[in-house]
Every structure is written in C-alpha cells, then in structure tokens.
Amino acid sequence: MASLASKRGAVLIGNAKYISFITTSSRHASLVSTSRKSSTSPTRKSRFIDYREDVQKPRVIITGGLGQLGQGLAESLRRQFGSENVLLTDIKKPSQNILESGPFAFADVLDTRNLRELVVNHGADWFVHYSALLSSIGESNVPLAMKVNIQSVHNVLELAREFNLRLFIPSTIGAFGPDSPRDPTPDICVQRPKTIYGVAKVHAELMGEYYHHRFGVDFRSLRYPGIISADTEPGGGTTDYAVDIFHSALDNESFQCNLNPDTRLPMMYIDDCIKGTVQFMHVPSQMMKLRTYNVNSMSFTPEEIALEIRKHIPKFKMSYKVIPMLQKIADDWPKKFEDTNARNDWAWSHDYDIEDLVHVMLEKLRMKRHLQNGGNVKTAA
Ligand SMILES: NC(=O)c1ccc[n+]([C@@H]2O[C@H](COP(=O)([O-])OP(=O)(O)OC[C@H]3O[C@@H](n4cnc5c(N)ncnc54)[C@H](O)[C@@H]3O)[C@@H](O)[C@H]2O)c1
Numbered sequence: 452m453a454s455l456a457s458k459r460g461a462v463l464i465g466n467a468k469y470i471s472f473i474t475t476s477s478r479h480a481s482l483v484s485t486s487r488k489s490s491t492s493p494t495r496k497s498r499f500i501d502y503r504e505d506v507q508k509p510r511v512i513i514t515g516g517l518g519q520l521g522q523g524l525a526e527s528l529r530r531q532f533g534s535e536n537v538l539l540t541d542i543k544k545p546s547q548n549i550l551e552s553g554p555f556a557f558a559d560v561l562d563t564r565n566l567r568e569l570v571v572n573h574g575a576d577w578f579v580h581y582s583a584l585l586s587s588i589g590e591s592n593v594p595l596a597m598k599v600n601i602q603s604v605h606n607v608l609e610l611a612r613e614f615n616l617r618l619f620i621p622s623t624i625g626a627f628g629p630d631s632p633r634d635p636t637p638d639i640c641v642q643r644p645k646t647i648y649g650v651a652k653v654h655a656e657l658m659g660e661y662y663h664h665r666f667g668v669d670f671r672s673l674r675y676p677g678i679i680s681a682d683t684e685p686g687g688g689t690t691d692y693a694v695d696i697f698h699s700a701l702d703n704e705s706f707q708c709n710l711n712p713d714t715r716l717p718m719m720y721i722d723d724c725i726k727g728t729v730q731f732m733h734v735p736s737q738m739m740k741l742r743t744y745n746v747n748s749m750s751f752t753p754e755e756i757a758l759e760i761r762k763h764i765p766k767f768k769m770s771y772k773v774i775p776m777l778q779k780i781a782d783d784w785p786k787k788f789e790d791t792n793a794r795n796d797w798a799w800s801h802d803y804d805i806e807d808l809v810h811v812m813l814e815k816l817r818m819k820r821h822l823q824n825g826g827n828v829k830t831a832a
Contacts, residue, residue, distance in 0.1 A: 508532040509617070512575045514560050514607070515582030517541035519683045520621075522549065523725045524579065529553055531729070538573050541582075560603035563610075570614050577732060578616040580607045586625050586780055588687035589648040600651030604658055611668045619732060620659055622674040622743060624717050625689070626652040629783040634715075636785035638745050638792050645783050656743045663742050672743040673731055676717035676750075676788060678724050679808060681815035689780045693718055693756060697812045700760050701820065705768040709777055712754040712769075715786040719748045720803035720811065727799055734797040741796070747788035748801030749808065759809045 511528055513521050516539035528537045529552075539549065540558035549555060558569055560582045570578070582603060583589075589596035604620065611618040627636050628644040642653050659670035677690025685691040692708050693716075699706040727746050751759075757769040793799035803811065 508536050509576035510574050511537045511577040511579065512558075512569060512573055513537070513539050513579040513581055514558055514566075514603075515541055515580075516555075517543045517545060517549065518581060518686045519680055520678060520721070520724065521579075521581050522552075522683060523680070523721055524581075524728060525553065527725050527729050538569065538575075540569065560606060561598055563606045566606060566610055570610055570616070575614065575616060578607060578611060578618050579728075579732075580604070580618065580620045583651075584648070585686045585688040586623075586646050586648040587689055587691070587777060589651075590646055590776060590780075593647050596647045596651065600648065601654055604651075604655045608658055608662045608668065608670075611670065612662060612666045615669075617669040617671065617732065618659065619671045619673075619728070620655045621728075622652045622656050622672045623649070624674060624676050624785050624788065625649040625780070626656060626674060627783075627785050631785065633784070633786050635787040635789035636745070637789040638741060638743070646780055660742045669736060670742055671731060671739075673728060673793075674743065674745045674788070675724055676719045676747060678719055678721050679812065680721035681812050681819065683721075689777050689784070690716055690718060692753065693751075696753075696756060696760065697809075697816055700764050700767050701813065701816055704764055704766045705770070706757075707770045707772050708753045708757075709772060709774040710753055710781055711773055711778060712771060713752050714778070714781050715750050715752045716781060717747055717750045717785055717788040718808075719746070719801065720808045723748050723801045723803050726802070727793075730799070731793075731797065738797050741792055744793040744796070744799070745788045745790040746793050746799055746801075747790040748803060749805050750787045751805050756805065756809070759805055760813075763809065763813050 509532060511532065513525055515521060516525060518541075521539060521541070525537050525539045534553040538554045538556055539545075540556045542557065542559050545555045556569055558565055560566065560580070569575070580603070583600050584592065584596040589600065607618060607620070610616060624636070625646060625648050626644055627633075627640070627642055628649060630641045630643045632640055644650055644653060656672055659668070659672055662668040663670045677688060677693055678685075679693050681697070685694045692710055696706045696708070731744070753769065753771075757767065761767045790799065
C-alpha cells in the first residue's frame with residue numbers, strides 16, 4: 452500500500468483531541484470521528500479516532516485469528532474496509548459463525564510457502580501477525596514456542612519486505628523483566644525478560660525495528676497489557692485469571708485465584724485493545740517517533756478486582772491457590788505501564804477503567820448466559 456506523505460496538525464474539539472493530516476499524495480485522506488457509544492458501555496470518556504483513507508481500502512491478513520483477539524480485530528476492520536478485504540487465518544477449525552462472517556483460510560505461520568501464497572492471492576497490504584504461544588503455554592513447550600514465536604517472525608518480516616506490507620506484530624508487558632523499572636515501566640528501558648514468550652517478543656520488537664531501519668519495512672508494534680474479553684476465551688497467559696474471575700463470579704459467586712492477592716498487573720478491556728490497534732494501523736508513519744509503543748488503561752490486583760465485583764455481586768468470595776510458576780512470571784512484569792509517548796504521538800486514549808470493565812464484563816456474560824439458557828437469567832447480584 453502506498454504510503455501517505457502527510458503533515459501533522461492537532462485540533463482540540465470539546466474533550467476530544469483530533470489529529471488531522473494533510474496528504475500530499477494523490478490519495479484523499481479524511482478524518483472520521485465517531486462517538487460509538489455501545490449499549491454495554493457504561494461510560495465513554497474519549498472518542499474513537501480513525502484516520503480513514505477512503506479511496507483505497509487496504510487488504511488485510513490476520514494470522515492466529517481464532518484466538519482471543521483476532522476475531523474482534525477482524526470485525527472492526529471489516530466494518531471499515533468491507534468483509535472481503537479482511538482474511539482471517541489460523542491452524543484451528545473455524546466455527547460456522549466465523550465462516551459466515553467473512554473469508555477464512557488455513558495458514559500455518561511456520562510454512563512460508565503457504566503464507567506467501569495467501570499474501571499473493573489475497574493481494575495483502577496490511578499483515579497482522581497474531582499467532583503466538585502465550586506466556587504460560589510457552590513455558591510448557593519451549594521448542595514449539597521458539598518456532599511459533601520466533602521463527603514465524605522471520606517468515607513474516609521477509610514477506611513484509613518483499614511485498615511492501617504494513618506489518619503489525621503485538622508485543623506485551625511480558626517483554627519486560629525483573630531488571631526493568633516496574634512502576635511505571637516506560638517504552639525505552641532495560642528489557643531482560645525471563646520467559647520464552649518475553650524473549651521472543653523482545654526479539655520481534657528488535658527485528659521489526661531493524662527491518663524498518665534497514666529495509667524500510669513499515670513495522671508497527673503495540674505492547675498490550677493483559678486483555679480481558681467476554682466473547683472470546685484467553686489463550687494461556689499469566690493474566691487469564693482476570694477473565695476467568697467473571698465467569699466464576701456469575702456461576703458460583705466465588706473464585707480461586709492462582710496469583711497472590713496483591714499482584715498488580717496492567718490490564719485492558721478488549722474494545723480498547725482493538726480500537727487502539729486499528730487506530731495505530733492508520734497512523735501516518737511521519738507521526739510515529741517509535742515503532743513499538745506501550746499502551747495502558749488500568750492496573751489492578753486480584754484483591755481490587757474482587758472488591759469491584761463485590762459491588763455487583765455482594766456475596767462474591769475470593770480464595771487463593773497460587774501457582775508458583777505463574778506467580779514468578781507475574782512478579783517480574785510491570786505493575787504499571789507508562790504510555791505517554793502513544794498518547795502524545797498519535798493520540799492514543801483508553802475508554803475503560805476498572806469500574807467500566809467490571810460493569811461491561813458482567814453485563815455481557817449475563818446476556819450470554821441468558822441467551823444460552825433460553826431466557827432464564829441467573830441473577831447473582
Ligand atoms: N491476549 C492477551 O492478553 C495478550 C496480551 C499481550 C499480547 N498479546 C499478543 O496478541 C496476539 C494475539 O493474542 P491472543 O490472546 O489472541 O492469543 P491466543 O493464544 O488466544 O491465540 C493465538 C492463536 O495462534 C494460533 N497458532 C498457534 N500456532 C500457530 C501456527 N503454527 N500457525 C498459525 N497460527 C497458530 C492458535 O491456533 C491461536 O488461535 C499474540 O501475539 C499475543 O502475544 C495478547
């Protein structure tokens with residue numbers, strides 16, 4: 452996809468900061484801002500900023516798209532670019548719903564020939580590389596994690612170079628380690644992670660930035676906190692408890708947590724993660740001072756999220772059975788993420804804090820149970 456030569460201009464309208472840009476290319480770029488207030492969202496503090504290029508819609512491939520994050524991202528991109536422009540891929544079998552929602556293809560990220568064929572046949576402009584083994588799963592199968600999380604990065608970087616793709620590879624709070632400043636953790640600091648997941652993500656950040664400087668590849672990365680979602684299951688990360696707790700609270704009014712009560716970790720509601728990723732993919736290169744940015748919205752401990760849940764389910768009880776391997780990982784990770792660069796450079800902002808998160812998660816999961824039970828809602832509150 453042709454790059455947009457642009458100039459930056461920032462305008463403040465009401466509470467929302469809009470960043471507009473003037474293109475000097477023949478392509479017409481426009482700024483669209485919508486306040487997308489969802490029925491499940493209790494409060495919306497900021498607006499969605501969308502650098503929409505309305506002449507040519509990029510064609511997108513997402514790998515590992517059947518995990519926790521891929522489907523939400525595909526849905527959002529398909530709303531903007533049209534369903535047929537966004538190809539979801541994975542090595543898992545898709546459900547009927549997924550097959551009906553847009554194009555899907557099998558893609559093993561270790562098979563370069565397969566990936567190349569998809570890039571060519573789909574005419575891809577953007578490539579979102581989501582395939583990975585997450586922190587906890589990675590530790591239980593290091594050789595496979597090295598393949599999926601490291602080898603695949605080499606494959607997609609070479610494709611990005613050859614086919615001039617805008618390449619997004621997410622990073623994580625797990626890319627930091629015990630030697631990093633943890634409260635808060637800035638973008639640029641010591642990164643000596645102790646998990647294969649973290650090592651692989653630092654490798655992806657550095658290789659992506661190297662390919663950018665050496666070959667001009669439009670590599671982009673956001674370091675996500677632990678992502679919390681109601682519609683999709685987490686994939687074996689250290690922050691999974693923060694999703695499981697909501698299911699258990701509704702089913703049993705109790706939860707056994709595998710991390711210590713005071714383990715503070717950065718977290719984010721999935722809508723903020725998807726919104727930020729889509730927004731970041733649109734940002735003109737000239738506005739990016741970094742290629743890898745921290746994004747943050749909230750940090751909490753198991754004790755604090757339990758307190759918040761108790762406001763909705765007063766009988767909710769929390770017990771603790773710590774898994775040492777997970778606790779060790781969490782103890783080395785940032786407590787709080789510093790993301791002023793993302794906020795200053797491309798106007799990143801989050802919508803959900805802990806109160807909003809608990810409200811929306813309980814509301815969504817109750818609705819899901821309601822539909823599954825044919826209308827009988829169990830009202831725990
Ligand atoms: N979910 C989070 O909290 C979080 C936080 C930080 C960063 N991230 C990053 O975001 C990305 C997406 O995360 P997620 O939570 O959706 O992960 P997930 O574990 O839920 O999904 C990963 C997907 O990768 C697929 N996969 C595994 N091996 C593959 C292979 N050989 N070829 C193709 N696909 C393969 C799996 O089938 C799975 O569907 C990952 O890169 C992850 O590191 C996620």
